[in-house]
Amino acid sequence: MNFSITVNGIKKTVEADPETPVLWVLRDNLRLxxxxxxxxxxxxxxxxxxINGEPTRSCQVPIEDAEGATITTIxxxxxxxxxxxxxxxxxxxxxQCGYCQSGQIMSAISLLSRNPRPDEADINDxxxxxxxxxxxxxxxxxxxxxxxxxxES
Amino acid sequence: xxxxxxxRSFLKVGAAASSLVLGLGADxxxxxxxxxxxxxxxVRISVDGTVTxxxxxxxxxxxxxxxxxxxxxxxxxxxxxxxRMEFAPAAADVYGRNGFMATGGSGSMRDxxxxxxxAGAAAREMLISAAARSWQVSPExxxxxxxxxxxxxxxxxxxRFVVEATQFPVPAKPQLKSSEAFTQIGNPEIGRIDNKEKxxxxxxxxxxxxxxxxxxxxxxxxxxxxxxxTSFDVANVVDNPDFLRxxxxxxxxxxxxxxxxxxxAFQARDLIIAEWDFSKAENRSSDEMRADxxxxxxxxxxxxxxxxxxxxxxxxxxxxxxxxxxxxFPHLAHAPMEPLTCTLARTETGVILYDGCQTPSGAxxxxxxxxxxxxxxxxxxxxxxxxxxxxxxxxxxxxxREVAMAFLLFGGETPVKLVWSREDDIxxxxxxxxxxxxxxxxxxxxxxxxxxxxxxxxxxxxxxxFLERRMVRDGIDLGxxxxxxxxxxxxxxxxxxxxxxxxxxxxxxxxxxxxxxTAYVMESxxxxxxxxxxxxxVSYRLxxxxxxxxxxxxxxxxxxxxxQKSDWDGQVPEGRSRGVAIHKSFHTYVAEVVEISGNANxxxxxxxxTCAVDCGVPVNPNVIEAQMxxxxxxxxxxxxxxxxxxxxxEVDQFNFPDYExxxxxxxxxxxxxxxxxVEPPTGVGEPGTPPAGPALANAIAATGVRVSHLPxxxxxxxxx
Ligand code: FES
Ligand code: FES
Numbered sequence: 001m002n003f004s005i006t007v008n009g010i011k012k013t014v015e016a017d018p019e020t021p022v023l024w025v026l027r028d029n030l031r032l033x034x035x036x037x038x039x040x041x042x043x044x045x046x047x048x049x050x051i052n053g054e055p056t057r058s059c060q061v062p063i064e065d066a067e068g069a070t071i072t073t074i075x076x077x078x079x080x081x082x083x084x085x086x087x088x089x090x091x092x093x094x095x096q097c098g099y100c101q102s103g104q105i106m107s108a109i110s111l112l113s114r115n116p117r118p119d120e121a122d123i124n125d126x127x128x129x130x131x132x133x134x135x136x137x138x139x140x141x142x143x144x145x146x147x148x149x150x151x152e153s
Numbered sequence: 154x155x156x157x158x159x160x161r162s163f164l165k166v167g168a169a170a171s172s173l174v175l176g177l178g179a180d181x182x183x184x185x186x187x188x189x190x191x192x193x194x195x196v197r198i199s200v201d202g203t204v205t206x207x208x209x210x211x212x213x214x215x216x217x218x219x220x221x222x223x224x225x226x227x228x229x230x231x232x233x234x235x236x237r238m239e240f241a242p243a244a245a246d247v248y249g250r251n252g253f254m255a256t257g258g259s260g261s262m263r264d265x266x267x268x269x270x271x272a273g274a275a276a277r278e279m280l281i282s283a284a285a286r287s288w289q290v291s292p293e294x295x296x297x298x299x300x301x302x303x304x305x306x307x308x309x310x311x312x313r314f315v316v317e318a319t320q321f322p323v324p325a326k327p328q329l330k331s332s333e334a335f336t337q338i339g340n341p342e343i344g345r346i347d348n349k350e351k352x353x354x355x356x357x358x359x360x361x362x363x364x365x366x367x368x369x370x371x372x373x374x375x376x377x378x379x380x381x382x383t384s385f386d387v388a389n390v391v392d393n394p395d396f397l398r399x400x401x402x403x404x405x406x407x408x409x410x411x412x413x414x415x416x417x418a419f420q421a422r423d424l425i426i427a428e429w430d431f432s433k434a435e436n437r438s439s440d441e442m443r444a445d446x447x448x449x450x451x452x453x454x455x456x457x458x459x460x461x462x463x464x465x466x467x468x469x470x471x472x473x474x475x476x477x478x479x480x481x482f483p484h485l486a487h488a489p490m491e492p493l494t495c496t497l498a499r500t501e502t503g504v505i506l507y508d509g510c511q512t513p514s515g516a517x518x519x520x521x522x523x524x525x526x527x528x529x530x531x532x533x534x535x536x537x538x539x540x541x542x543x544x545x546x547x548x549x550x551x552x553x554r555e556v557a558m559a560f561l562l563f564g565g566e567t568p569v570k571l572v573w574s575r576e577d578d579i580x581x582x583x584x585x586x587x588x589x590x591x592x593x594x595x596x597x598x599x600x601x602x603x604x605x606x607x608x609x610x611x612x613x614x615x616x617x618x619f620l621e622r623r624m625v626r627d628g629i630d631l632g633x634x635x636x637x638x639x640x641x642x643x644x645x646x647x648x649x650x651x652x653x654x655x656x657x658x659x660x661x662x663x664x665x666x667x668x669x670x671t672a673y674v675m676e677s678x679x680x681x682x683x684x685x686x687x688x689x690x691v692s693y694r695l696x697x698x699x700x701x702x703x704x705x706x707x708x709x710x711x712x713x714x715x716x717q718k719s720d721w722d723g724q725v726p727e728g729r730s731r732g733v734a735i736h737k738s739f740h741t742y743v744a745e746v747v748e749i750s751g752n753a754n755x756x757x758x759x760x761x762x763t764c765a766v767d768c769g770v771p772v773n774p775n776v777i778e779a780q781m782x783x784x785x786x787x788x789x790x791x792x793x794x795x796x797x798x799x800x801x802x803e804v805d806q807f808n809f810p811d812y813e814x815x816x817x818x819x820x821x822x823x824x825x826x827x828x829x830x831v832e833p834p835t836g837v838g839e840p841g842t843p844p845a846g847p848a849l850a851n852a853i854a855a856t857g858v859r860v861s862h863l864p865x866x867x868x869x870x871x872x873x
Contacts, residue, residue, distance in 0.1 A: 017420075037492070074353065089352045095347065098356050128816055
């Protein structure tokens, strides 16, 4: 079946089985591979994208439910918050293998968009679902706070 | 070791018209002559001044790409941030160690420290010589900084002299900078080289490969290790237009399922019905496995790995006090964030493998055998690896074997992308084996150790592996006893016995290998001994590290440092407890103090961890700290709550919900302190892991509960 979605500002028509998760449509059909597959069961957050502005585990949303939706992936992350987050991530060398980090960054951007000055507990609460097998957590906490500083300045 | 390499080093130059390529002669690493190994290109400098470092290891997050590039950057006086890195092609005679190209044993920096610096230094000298000749000044009067060659009244970008530089002989012994002159090595401000692409989603992993005409293959594997396929049926796979076909694997290990997309392949596989022959399979449940291992450590050992069993027995007879403890460690999966995957495609001259490849030589050997090609016809393009923790390297090269079978089954022309799901990964074996230990330790009236009888039973990891010659001695697999037999502690009456366990479950090295369990036992026992002796755990340990050997001195010094930085002698805050553990692994010395709040019954919270590390010259302090943080998190997360268990041979866990990764709220701040050192650098990818678990266990023991069977969460400890 054909579905239309707007991805990173560009309108796309994709042909896919209606049950195909958005994750695989992005990766296999649209070749937007910044969004990662880590578990497929909503347990790691590596696949986090924004669907109609809401941070969403794309492995859980069948493409039929995303018909007409606006989707933003890491490749399309733009704006002051996104920039601050990416800059903070670089400054603090948060990444190790990096495989979870698109998801971490997408979650961090939406956290800061809702709460520009999160404390440690806020960060832990919000980022809980983004697993990092390399255990970069303390740098993630520090980088979210650094991004918040950058945003304020 | 370093000076020996440096004496034998020589450099050769590749005079490509537009760039200067430098590296060490292959002869440095192997006595044999290699006709086609003209030079090892570690560094390439283009006429436009671009510096590219060719990294001979894979990058799974451990920071090797940054580390090796820093070495070149330092000697070339060129900022790391502007260096490009590239993964080396699979050419073991050029990039391998002893003819084998692989990454492991936290050894990349140890081996590269002189090689990569020499390459950078030679390039610097040759560029300077070229400029000096052209400007008619003495080379001493030419400087190279930030890509600019300069002398009195002259300056030019170094790219201008690249072609001329290649006409100079490569200095046999380029002058390496003295450590006082370092501006990048040891500089804590220097970050990773791969930040940018990894924060923008641009970094390419093997999972991101997509060749236009590829098919995706997933494998339906036996639910029990050692099971063999007898038949399968695809009749249920309907309404899946992207499903292509399915074939039995020729070795009986399963069914290869082919589809046009990943999702379609997963969906089709779920509907295939397969029958298996389990007559040779592992059919036991975890309880039986545990009972078998514990019975082995309570019996006569198969091998004597250290000391005399009779001598220790008589020492124990004379002891005033005996401390006896069994330990049990479950199977563990590596679960790297990127599940296993690779892509194999035909080329004009052979094939190309796209992979986050940890063992290019292993993959080449397997693929060349299976595809009947010469190893050099197997090209490997190494991409970023989304973690490994040891999983991507194994002797059978399991997933390379699978991709080769799938490639041939599909006709041997169409590119095949093999994909593992997370469930495949959790259930797919190559685990850290389950291990049991039993220690009987005797103390005299003053609390001094008089005898230590230590028995271990688990699967021998290295037997039958490509590391067997190095890691198995007189039948004793070092993967079972490393960290015990070679402990830096002066332990009188130390006996170590080993019994190998046998099972079709595939096992493998897992971040820190044997140290992942031996450190837990050693450091739990030392704590129990200190408690029985009524002494402080830090001073008690120090009293067994009073000798002059570098091992004892360096281990003692990280212990003193961690005690100081964690304020060990100060007042423990109300409601808090602390535990300490130290361990040497992979030539690196680490001490950790874990501070918790709460207790085992009401819930433990890990509040703060202090870590001290001596890894020789700290090349990239930022990476070292990151590896300590990651190694600690990896160690502690599994010890808290992870295990792979079996029911009638089938793995009980399926995915992250029941093989729960460490989460951001599980762990407080980790402060790492690096011991200044001029010793040759050693690895940091693994050594942070071993002390983390026992330091936590010792902190919990301070609240009254000694946990000796893991994971903690199913053995009486709640975490909050
Ligand atoms: S892949 Fe979607 S949450 Fe893990
Ligand atoms: S950086 Fe490797 S999983 Fe997070």
